[in-house]
Every structure is written in C-alpha cells, then in structure tokens.
Amino acid sequence: MANVLVVDTDVSERKMVSDILAAEGHSVFQAGSADQAIQQVEEYQPDVVLTDLKMPEKEGLALVEKLAARPEPSEVIVLTAFGSIETAVKAMRRGAYDYLNKPVEKDELLLVVERAAEKRALRQESRLLKQELARKSAAGLVAQSEAMRKILELVAKVAASDATVLILGESGTGKEVVARMIHQQSLRGARLMQAINCAAFPETLLESELFGYEKGTFTGAQSRKIGIIEAVSGSTLFLDEVADMSLGTQAKLLRVLQEKEIRRLGGVTNIPVDIRLIAATNKNLEEAMSAGAFRQDLFYRLSVIPIKIPPLRERREDIPALLRHFITQSGRPKILEPRALAVLTEYDWPGNVRELQSMIERMAVLSGGDRIRVEDLPLDLTERKKTPGAIVWELPEEGINLEKWEKDLLSQALEKSGGVMAAAARLLGISSRTFQYRANKFGLKGR
Ligand SMILES: Nc1ncnc2c1ncn2[C@@H]1O[C@H](COP(=O)(O)OP(=O)(O)OP(=O)(O)O)[C@@H](O)[C@H]1O
Ligand SMILES: [Mg+2]
Structure with missing residues (x-):
C-alpha cells in the first residue's frame, strides 16, 4: 500500500478522493494549498501526490514542477476538469506522471495510484542500486593512509547532508574524485553531477554558462538559454578552480547561495533552484582574500565543510597501493621490483596522484617485460635516487x-x-x- 497526499482547495472533493483511497488501505494525508502540500511532502515523503489544478493555473503547475525537482520526488498525478487536456499536458511536461479527469472514477483512480506507486518503488530500487554501485566504485579509491581514511569517513558524513563543501589540495591530489564520491553517496546521487571548470571560461562566458540568459540580452543571444545552475536543480554542482572566478561572478554566486534562486542574464524574474554546491581549488584562498581577489563572505559560505587533501608526499603509505591499483587498471599486469618500489615511494610526486597514474600508464605501453625494474623508470625519477655506493663501491x-x-x-x-x-x-x-x-x-x- 502507498503513502498518498491529496491536494485540493475544495474540502469535500478532497475528502471524497481521500476516502476512496483510505478504504483501499492506502495511508492518506491531505493538503488545502500548494504551500501546505510542500510542507506535507517534506514531512511525510509520500509515494504519490494527487493534486487538483484548480488553484490558479500557474500555481498548480509551479507545484508540479517543485515536486518533480525534489531529490527523491513523489509521483505526481494531476486532477483536471473534463476537457482541459491542455493543462494536463503542461503538467506532464513539468514532470507529472499521469492525469485524471474529474469527476474521478473510483476504479480508474485506484489503478492510476497503484501504478504510480509501483513506478516510484522501482525508481527507489534503482536509486539504491546506484548507491550500491557508487559504494563499490568508492572501493576502487585508494585510501591506505590515515589521512585518506579520515577523508573517506568525512565524505560519508557530509554526503548525508546538503552542506556546501570546499575541497582544497594541490593539483592532482584527487579533488574531483572526492567531489564525485560525496555526490554519489548523497540523496542526489541518482542524478548526474554537473562539473564546471571556472578557469576554462572568460568572465562573461562563465556567467552565461552558469546563469543562462534571456533571448536578446546581447548580440548572439538568439534564444533563451538555461544555465547550468538552473538545469542542475535537484542535483549537485561541482565548481572546479573556484578561485579563478572574477569578483563580479563571485557576487552573483553568493546571491544564489543566500537566496536559493537565480536570475537569468537579462531576465526579470527570480527562479528558485535547489542545488548542492561542491567547490574546489588548488590555490590558497586566504592569500587570494588578502589580495582582494576573493570575497571573504563567499569563502565563508563555501567552506561550511572544508576538506583538505594532503599532497601525496605527505601520505607515502598510499603510494604502493596506488601503484598496484593503476598497474591492475592498466590491464597489463607487471611485477614491481622492490628496488623500483623503493624509488617510487621516496619520490616527491609534485604532480601527485595524476603524475603517478600517467607514469604507470606510460610504462604499461613502453616497457615490454613483465617486470618494472629501476632501470625502466623514467630518468628524472631515478637520477637523484641512485646510491652509487651500493653499486660501485x-x-x-x-x-x-x-x-x-x-x-x-x-x-x-x-x-x-x-x-x-x-x-x-x-x-x-x-x-x-x-x-x-x-x-x-x-x-x-x-x-
Ligand atoms: N585516492 C585515489 N585512488 C585512486 N585514484 C585516484 C585517487 N586520487 C586521485 N585519483 C586519480 O588521479 C587522477 C587525478 O585526480 P583528480 O582529477 O580528482 O585530481 P584534482 O585534485 O581534481 O586535480 P586538478 O587540481 O589538477 O584538477 C584521476 O584520474 C583520479 O581518478
Ligand atoms: Mg580537478
């Protein structure tokens, strides 16, 4: 049996529908307005929401849209007056599962509600499977060192919340991997995380990517464009290289975080958005702040939960495991000779995990044998590591x-x-x- 929320401004109609469903054994809640409906949905997380669209059309459709954009959305069925098929179609475009014409027929009502509940159960099952998969893929993440294990624990904790996370660390330390893990383990994990690299766009382009624009806002804006923030509503946005954002764009981003709404460039209305933000940078934000290049208020908003990934040279325990991991992944199993392993463990890895990974990939292709010996290692790695005494003396x-x-x-x-x-x-x-x-x-x- 399903949890059903019945939304109707008319008490007697609401009661009639509720009674039919309750008699069949469903748990039924009721709401008399869109606002009340949202509250009830947050509280009871119903499987199915049955809503009349008799409230002003815009309000009814906005409700459908809001419900569909939630992290684990209920299935929405709309009730429409006979003949207003157009409104029903609009509702379905905004994410409703089905519609019913009024006056409601008992059998049809029960059938549609049951099907919707089934669909929701399937969706939840697939979400759980995806989470399971994500956990398994997290198993592919190497974390031997105390520092990395602590980070994994933190990831699991913050994934359960919607808090903004700021990931700090040198280039190649695994910032994006950690961001993906947080997203996958979160309630939003069934949706795609969107990543955008702030350093890859000039200022104006970054803004139109993030916020979108209305038709005719500038030359070349021939039609409306939906920005990434709006499109990713209900999911997670990963803002990479956030230190490279201009001060003007920083101010706009701050507003999104404070108001939870955006305005398209050239637009006049505010559009509510529901995003979880994860930001990352390899720059020193304290320095950027004292240089006046990064807003302090934005820094505080972003760093609700800071995660600092140490460079590889400060967690050498991870090196042997990472080497094995990437050797296995390369699909050409090789034995790492102890002396080679020693050199690799001592090396400082200025490019961190990415450097280690690409070195293994290069060697998988270049070195023919089934062993990796010191002599096979790239020269810059071994040069200062050779202990000539051991060989010559x-x-x-x-x-x-x-x-x-x-x-x-x-x-x-x-x-x-x-x-x-x-x-x-x-x-x-x-x-x-x-x-x-x-x-x-x-x-x-x-x-
Ligand atoms: N602990 C780890 N276990 C397995 N693979 C890892 C780990 N950390 C990083 N990697 C791999 O190393 C590479 C670099 O990681 P990632 O792109 O997340 O780094 P980054 O910190 O975002 O780097 P940049 O600052 O250059 O953007 C990726 O291919 C990633 O899969
Ligand atoms: Mg990165």
Missing part, C-alpha cells in the same frame, strides 16, 4: 666499520645540504623520518 678485504661509515655519510649529507634534514635525506635516498631517526642515533643535529 666494493667492500675492502679488511672490512669496514658500518656504524662509523653510516655516521660519516649522514654528516656529509647534512653538510652538503646546509643542515636541512629533508634535503640531506634526499641525498641519501631515504625518507626524512628515517634520516631523523638515524641522525638522532648518532647525536647529529640538523633542522
């Missing part, structure tokens, strides 16, 4: 004192790097942490 007959030799190498490296531990560590092809540990052992000081 031969152990003298009388042997050496390894401790003394190690201390000597550590202090030489420190000297050469002006006492900077991280740099000294690079000279020896080991991590800063390892270097620190060993230097401590010998009482060597650096910074």
Whole structure:
C-alpha cells in the first residue's frame, strides 16, 4: 500500500478522493494549498501526490514542477476538469506522471495510484542500486593512509547532508574524485553531477554558462538559454578552480547561495533552484582574500565543510597501493621490483596522484617485460635516487666499520645540504623520518 497526499482547495472533493483511497488501505494525508502540500511532502515523503489544478493555473503547475525537482520526488498525478487536456499536458511536461479527469472514477483512480506507486518503488530500487554501485566504485579509491581514511569517513558524513563543501589540495591530489564520491553517496546521487571548470571560461562566458540568459540580452543571444545552475536543480554542482572566478561572478554566486534562486542574464524574474554546491581549488584562498581577489563572505559560505587533501608526499603509505591499483587498471599486469618500489615511494610526486597514474600508464605501453625494474623508470625519477655506493663501491678485504661509515655519510649529507634534514635525506635516498631517526642515533643535529 502507498503513502498518498491529496491536494485540493475544495474540502469535500478532497475528502471524497481521500476516502476512496483510505478504504483501499492506502495511508492518506491531505493538503488545502500548494504551500501546505510542500510542507506535507517534506514531512511525510509520500509515494504519490494527487493534486487538483484548480488553484490558479500557474500555481498548480509551479507545484508540479517543485515536486518533480525534489531529490527523491513523489509521483505526481494531476486532477483536471473534463476537457482541459491542455493543462494536463503542461503538467506532464513539468514532470507529472499521469492525469485524471474529474469527476474521478473510483476504479480508474485506484489503478492510476497503484501504478504510480509501483513506478516510484522501482525508481527507489534503482536509486539504491546506484548507491550500491557508487559504494563499490568508492572501493576502487585508494585510501591506505590515515589521512585518506579520515577523508573517506568525512565524505560519508557530509554526503548525508546538503552542506556546501570546499575541497582544497594541490593539483592532482584527487579533488574531483572526492567531489564525485560525496555526490554519489548523497540523496542526489541518482542524478548526474554537473562539473564546471571556472578557469576554462572568460568572465562573461562563465556567467552565461552558469546563469543562462534571456533571448536578446546581447548580440548572439538568439534564444533563451538555461544555465547550468538552473538545469542542475535537484542535483549537485561541482565548481572546479573556484578561485579563478572574477569578483563580479563571485557576487552573483553568493546571491544564489543566500537566496536559493537565480536570475537569468537579462531576465526579470527570480527562479528558485535547489542545488548542492561542491567547490574546489588548488590555490590558497586566504592569500587570494588578502589580495582582494576573493570575497571573504563567499569563502565563508563555501567552506561550511572544508576538506583538505594532503599532497601525496605527505601520505607515502598510499603510494604502493596506488601503484598496484593503476598497474591492475592498466590491464597489463607487471611485477614491481622492490628496488623500483623503493624509488617510487621516496619520490616527491609534485604532480601527485595524476603524475603517478600517467607514469604507470606510460610504462604499461613502453616497457615490454613483465617486470618494472629501476632501470625502466623514467630518468628524472631515478637520477637523484641512485646510491652509487651500493653499486660501485666494493667492500675492502679488511672490512669496514658500518656504524662509523653510516655516521660519516649522514654528516656529509647534512653538510652538503646546509643542515636541512629533508634535503640531506634526499641525498641519501631515504625518507626524512628515517634520516631523523638515524641522525638522532648518532647525536647529529640538523633542522
Ligand atoms: N585516492 C585515489 N585512488 C585512486 N585514484 C585516484 C585517487 N586520487 C586521485 N585519483 C586519480 O588521479 C587522477 C587525478 O585526480 P583528480 O582529477 O580528482 O585530481 P584534482 O585534485 O581534481 O586535480 P586538478 O587540481 O589538477 O584538477 C584521476 O584520474 C583520479 O581518478
Ligand atoms: Mg580537478
């Protein structure tokens, strides 16, 4: 049996329809106006909304549109006076499932309501399947490090809300992947997320992409254009490179977030929109704000929930898993030799995960064997990592004192790097942490 909301300004008609449905075992709620209907829908999330369009036509159609734009929309059936097929067609274009002519016939009413409820159940099932799929695809996201696991936990939490998220991180760290995960795990996940790269458009073009325009607003505007924000209503908008937005466009975006409505360029009416915004940037927004290039009020609106993705060199635990992940994905399984793995784990990856991914893809094509050896790695990666001592130096007959030799190498490296531990560590092809540990052992000081 279904949850049905009956909307009609006329009490007796509303009651008649409600009684028929209730007698059949459906749970029935009633509303006497469009506003009340929206409230009830939010509260009870009915499977089916049965609405009369007798309220002023515009109001009735606006209600249909609003209901259809909700994240998990109810199926809407409109009741129309006999002969007003035109209105019924308009309603269906705005997302109604079906229409019934008045006076309502009992059997027809029950049949149409049942079918609508069935359709909604199918839709929900497919949404759940999609969420399941999204969770599985999240399983393809590598998160070995503590930092990434924390981010996944946060993703699951924020997905459940509609809060605006600001994703920060260097280029190639996975900002877009994280944005997609938030969207897919959210209630809006059944819809497509739209992404727009603010850096890819000059100012005026970005605005017409985002807000759309009315016919004749400027030369070339030969017909009305619906903007992305309006089109994506009910779903999620991903604003990439948001720091590259001009101050004027920032002001307009701020208004969208505050008022939850947009105005097309050259338009006179405000159009309500229901979007979830996820923004991302690899720039330092604090700096942009003090330089006057980014609005502070917009920053606060965007960063309700900030997610900072650390660069790969600060979460090296992810490197081996990422390598395996991309080697498997490349479809040419290869064994990564331990020495090669060591070099790759020590490398700083200025281009982060994207750099790692494209290196593996290149090697899948270029290196023929079934192994990835140090010699196969691109030169820039291995050059400063080679420890010539291990290859060229031969152990003298009388042997050496390894401790003394190690201390000597550590202090030489420190000297050469002006006492900077991280740099000294690079000279020896080991991590800063390892270097620190060993230097401590010998009482060597650096910074
Ligand atoms: N943790 C991860 N596991 C698996 N793949 C990842 C992970 N992080 C990033 N990737 C992959 O790395 C590539 C770069 O990620 P993405 O495009 O999300 O980065 P970005 O931060 O948006 O970069 P940019 O700032 O350059 O736009 C993508 O192909 C993505 O699938
Ligand atoms: Mg990106």
